[in-house]
Amino acid sequence: MTLTSLIGFAAGAVTVVSFVPQVVRVWRTRRTRDLSLGAFLLLGTGACLWFTYGLLMRDPALIVTNLIVGLLISAILVAKVRFD
Structure with missing residues (x-):
């Protein structure tokens, strides 16, 4: 695996992990009023x-x-529609 690939996967991992707390919070609290649907x-x-x-690009x-x-975004959107 090249350095470029490692950087790509590291960036991807950080991006994915950044959405997890929001998904968990939305489904635990069932509150989405403050989230922008748009x-x-x-x-x-x-x-x-x-x-x-x-x-x-086969990346x-x-x-x-x-x-x-x-x-993850789909999970948030489903919650937004369901709980609002």
Whole structure:
């Protein structure tokens, strides 16, 4: 594995971990009133586009990171719709 790949996976791991506390809090408290639906829709769209770009470029770091981030954002969006 190259240094470039390691940096990509490290960046991906940090990005993924950054969403976990929000997902946990939303599902524990069932409170989403203060979360912006528009912001999370944009984040989800961005993750989907980055995932697609990763597939086209055959970049495992982009693919894995944005697949997981997309799932985490989806969990937040489902909670937002369900609990608001």
